[in-house]
Amino acid sequence: MNNIIKVGMADLQCAVPPSTLRTSGLGSCVGIIIYDALKKTAVMAHIMLPDSAMAKDRSFNRSKYADTAVEDMISCMKKKGSPLYSLKAKMAGGAQMFQFSSSSESMRIGPRNADAVRQLLRQHRIEIVFEDTGGSSGRTIEFDPSTSVLEIRTVNKGVVQV
């Protein structure tokens, strides 16, 4: 029985087969998957902002920001018995949905999110096996930990598996 675990906006979830991880309607947000292909475990986060220094509430949601989410994803995988060197990553999202002529800072948040995630993964020496970021299209993604296949759906290109 295939069980889809839904990852909401500013949310983080772990999965083992036969469950898959899915997050819908990524715009400027970035969907990050960190997985262990051998142990077939994975964790997915749907981040909205690049840096928790932007938080204006003290008890903020750690899954909302790239830096705190990646930290939590790694510790979640470690707890499941996957050391850092066994981890790989895939990522998608970071689009700029609206093309403004006067580009305010908040409208460029998509590319900034993607940059932040890329940099954080590099810092932790986690290889990014695949990324589909930027552009101006919304994405819905689903990751299957048993095959490490990421399915990306967009309105224009349909479904792509990587």
Place this chain on the structure above:
Amino acid sequence: MMNQFSRLNDMHMDVLKEIGNIGAAHAATALSTLLQKTIHMHVPSVELVPFEQIADTAGGEETLSAAVLLRIEGEAPGNMFFMIPAEEANELAGSMIGRSVDLTVEPMDPMGASAFNEVGNILAGSYLSSLADFTRLDLQPSPPAAACDMTMALLSSGLIESSQYGDYAIVINTKIEESGGTAASVHGYFFLLPDPESLDKIFQSLGVSLDE
């Protein structure tokens, strides 16, 4: 977590509802004139919506919508959306330029996009100017931008400011519909998402304190 929002009581919600009422009434009139159809406006809803559920207010996460987004600048910044289902946007834009349009195809048909953008601009502009009159706040719209995609992906672009304060946005949502509505009739939504910091300003301008 909801410090900025937890102080809102029923009276505050009513004030925000009135803002939605005034703004959308003007915009609905503008749309009626533009389409030469009678446009009916529903009573606005004002809700503190968790990000999770925000797309549900406009028909679900992955439904296709066309939206015009403009950033409100000035004394009470925020984001404003005019959003309608993609097929209706196609029809609307198509009837304006006299040929069929599919806004979901990339790259966007420039004529079609510009027609839809203009509709959104007129509507959002009339919403905003009545809001500025009512509150006597200095509010200017940024040049608008149009996009057609998954509803959730579009709406999330308006949540960046709110998301720095918590996992909720205050959404002033007004549904508009063609009168005598058949399934094929025009219906759309206005979403006003004030930045959390703007709420104080809006209430002050109307003589309501946030701490009452």
